[in-house]
Amino acid sequence: MRADARRNRAGIVAAARAAVAEGGGEVPLEQIASRAQVTARTLFRHFPTRDDLLAAVLDDYFAERVEPVLLRAAADPDPHRAMVTVLTESATAFVEHPGMLTLIDGGALTGGIATRYRRPLAEVLSRARLAGVVRADVTPDDFPCLVTMLVASARHAPGGWSRYLALLVDSLSPEAARTPLPPAGT
CATH class of the missing domain: 1.10.357.10 (Tetracycline Repressor, domain 2)
Known part of the structure; x- marks a missing residue:
């Protein structure tokens, strides 16, 4: 996995972890993508x-x-x-x-x-x-x-x-x- 892909994946997981800590696992995926500063497409490429x-x-x-x-x-x-x-x-x-x-x-x-x-x-x-x-x-x-x-x-x-x-x-x-x-x- 390329460095930018690893960084995107790590950022998505960190954003999702923060969202889960705040309100459980029901936060919209688009909101997680926004928090991770990636597109929804990038999020779904890493996590279908x-x-x-x-x-x-x-x-x-x-x-x-x-x-x-x-x-x-x-x-x-x-x-x-x-x-x-x-x-x-x-x-x-x-x-x-x-x-x-x-x-x-x-x-x-x-x-x-x-x-x-x-x-x-x-x-x-x-x-x-x-x-x-x-x-x-x-x-x-x-x-x-x-x-x-x-x-x-x-x-x-x-x-x-x-x-x-x-x-x-x-x-x-x-x-x-x-x-x-x-x-x-x-």
């Missing part, structure tokens, strides 16, 4: 559909905010702290930018992202299980739901969601596992 553009925005955000958290957690020798870091920092990323969570809520945009981040998350969780600091029936697929619950609590108790994080972390301990978790999706 709205979903293509929003997936790129979400991918950019995950690469900036979530991937470093997972890498830091994977390198942390303390499995409990690593797990808490993933929950805390992932929730913080979406508390600070709730528009990004609206993109995830649809699910269609997250397929590739979920696949890319599931493995490091599974490794952090596996280490925590082996160390006996997390209940055995928690799965990597539980984490996006847990983060969403934390973000929802932040909407209802701004500044106080750390209380719910502490409750959640305590509920993940093996000592809290009085009853097995039902299968996911039931």
Whole structure:
């Protein structure tokens, strides 16, 4: 890709990301093109559909905010702290930018992202299980739901969601596992 094409693509993603931060993913694409100082034709050449553009925005955000958290957690020798870091920092990323969570809520945009981040998350969780600091029936697929619950609590108790994080972390301990978790999706 030529330098000007890369610059246009980056500008479009940055403009779309700012628009999502302001009001979710429903901003008109023509407005994003205008903010990026490109024509609508240029925007559509890079992103043929709205979903293509929003997936790129979400991918950019995950690469900036979530991937470093997972890498830091994977390198942390303390499995409990690593797990808490993933929950805390992932929730913080979406508390600070709730528009990004609206993109995830649809699910269609997250397929590739979920696949890319599931493995490091599974490794952090596996280490925590082996160390006996997390209940055995928690799965990597539980984490996006847990983060969403934390973000929802932040909407209802701004500044106080750390209380719910502490409750959640305590509920993940093996000592809290009085009853097995039902299968996911039931």
